[in-house]
Amino acid sequence: MGRRRSGGVGILAVVLVVLSALAVSGQPPIPGRHTDHGRFGAQSAGYPPQPIGVTASAPVSAQAYAGASGGDAVARALDDPDVVRLLGDRPELIGVAEVASKGGAPAAHEVTWYVPGRVGSVVATVAGGRVVDVEEVPAAAWQPPLTGDEVDRAVAIARDAWAADGVDTANLQGFGMHVMDADGSYPSTRMAYVTFAPHVDARPELLTWVDLTAGEVVRTRRQPPGPSPDAPSHTGWSGDAGPPRSGTVDWRGWTFDYAVSGRMDGIALQDVAFRGVRVLERASMPAMTVFYDEDACGPFVDRLGGELTPVDWADGAEVVLREVTVLGEPWLELGILDTLGEYVLYQSFYLGGDGQLDAHTFAKGLQCETDHVHYPFWRFDVDLAGADGDQVVRDTADGEAVMATEFDLPADAAAGHRWAVVDAATGHRVDVAFDDGSWNVPGQVVPEVLYETNTVHGRQYQAGEAGTWRWPAVRDLPQGDPGTAIDDVVLWYRGFLPHTADEGPDLWHSTGVRLTVDLAPGHFVRPRD
Structure with missing residues (x-):
């Protein structure tokens, strides 16, 4: 990898897509799952965010993450004279992120600083104990979150x-x-x-x-002070207990790594397998954009995973990793709590022993006294039994239609919101459906009739989109290329989470997307050694 100096990050041109009103689609039945949508309980009952019907919980252990730790990447970068020259006097260290070829071990680390004096960012790639690449990014092209x-x-x-x-x-x-x-x-x-x-x-x-x-x-x-609730009780925890910010989990057929990293894409799952079959290279929520009516404040790009808020319902841990019993069934919960301005955000994954994986976000708070909408963006790099040979399909009146090239569609362009990624060689599949309400806390849940506003985006894998969110604040992803064939599938799912000022700052709102792994008939689960 040769050194280079760059004045930008190759940001794609942003095309804002205005979705027209669409017909309401039906909800696919999910046997044995809670299917209620609506308002639950009183506002005072909305904390902490947790699944409805939880009867028990227990901590789950994580093994030390086997990937590279980043170690002395920052020190090695600061030994480089070109990096030192670009950083100047007042650099703000943003974070360190692993860089790896797809499916491979981490081979390098990206160290990112924001440099006020130069009005931009510096990204140094460290591999083999030395700086192999340096990028200078103007502020108007991209900026990391505040430290x-x-x-x-x-x-x-x-x-x-x-x-x-x-x-x-x-x-x-x-x-x-x-x-x-x-x-x-x-x-x-x-x-x-x-x-x-x-x-x-x-x-x-x-x-x-x-x-x-x-x-x-x-x-x-x-702003004239309006009615406000009492001060929250969930403050003042040390945050020194609980699982590490990165680890490896083996639970009821699921194996995966997780990390809260310098990519600032929340808590992410990596190298996910179910019953011995590789399912996902990575699952993450790179950003949640927020737009206020009449530009009263914002817009914002919420990128999670910086200085986390200790979670008091998990004994002050920065990472929640526990088994919960919901409606008599065990689930694994993995989540983080982050506070950005006056937003309190809980981003989580819930995994079931039957192959269900629910990606979810909870949000409360007001940045100004105005109605607004949150748009969470989830990214799923689906690698069923390997990276190649996967197809995106959607249900139609005539059966499943293959989406052979990149696309951007309303979620209900598939009948009943039924999307899937299928491995052509093995028949393994991952079904994608809107959240069924299982994890919605007391408060305002996005009703089923509004799921027509969600969007699905199919992309061919690109390494440059696998890390930190590099786009501006957008309501929809920049358009894909309908001339690009999809073989190595990345599925983006954009949710819709409205919040009115009248609902107040302490009312939790929630939405999510659910994936279900369906292994082909005859799949043999190898016994453990």
Whole structure:
């Protein structure tokens, strides 16, 4: 791999697709599963987010992750004179992510910094104990999420600005997160959005836009304080207990690695197999974009996995890994809690011993007092019994139709929302359906009639899309190429999670997508040694 210097990251042109109103599709029956959609219980009963009908839970152990740890990648990068020159005086270390060829062991690490003085990012690839590639990325092309230190600095700048206007913020907490330009693009400087409120579950009272590059406030707005709940009880945990941020799990027929990594794609599953058959190279939620009505604030790109929030219903752990009993059946829960500004987000996977895998997200909080929509993007790199030979199919009135090339469609373009990825050689398949409500907490659940707003995107695998989210804030993925054949399937699923200001900041909202592994008849499960 040769060195290069780049002024961009090859961002695809963004095409915003406006979906028209579509006919409501029927819900496929899922035997033995909870199928209720709607509002459950009172707002006060909405914490913690957990499956309905849980009767027991127990921790599950994870073995040490067998992949490379990243070790001295940062140190090796800082030994490189070109990297040091590009970083300047005030670099913000964002994170370290593994780089591997598909199906192979990690061969390198990407170390990412944001450099305020140069108004952009520096990404160094370290392999074999040395820097083999360096990329300089302009701020307007891409930016990583804010670090904790950047948030603290933004809050301090905002407090000083309000104090200069005679507003005392001493009794208010400050919250900050990265914000995009109004059209969803990355700003040319490092922008933070800061709110002040009595606590994280309260309605924001003071709104502040901070240019961290210039070290100044560029815009402010006051919001009359509205009715807010009591301060949440889920704060103050140490976060030093529980499973590691990366590990290997073997549970009831499932084997996989998981990691919360420098890719900032939440908690991700890697090398997933069920009953001895490889199913997924990777499953992750690279981003959840958020758009507020009339551009009252935002838009935002929520990328999870930075400084995690300890989870009090899991004894202060940063990673939830437990077996739960739901309606008499055992499930494995794997999740993380992240706080971005005044958003509290729980991203999770639930795996059943019968081959079901539910990818889910829970969200609560208001960044400003306005209706808005969250768009979670899940990415599933499906490798049934290997990377090649997989096909995306959708149900139609005439049977299953093969989607041979890249596509972008409403989820209900398949009859009954029934999509699948099928391995042509073995007959193994992964069925894809909308979440059936099993994991929805008390609060507002996206009703079935709104699942027509979800979208499905079929892509041929590209290594450049396997890592950190590099697109702006978008409602839909950039369009695929209908001339590109799909053989190594990557399936993107974009959900729809609306939140009205009237519902308040402490009401949990949830949505998800469910995969079911269906192994071909006659598949022989090898006994364990």
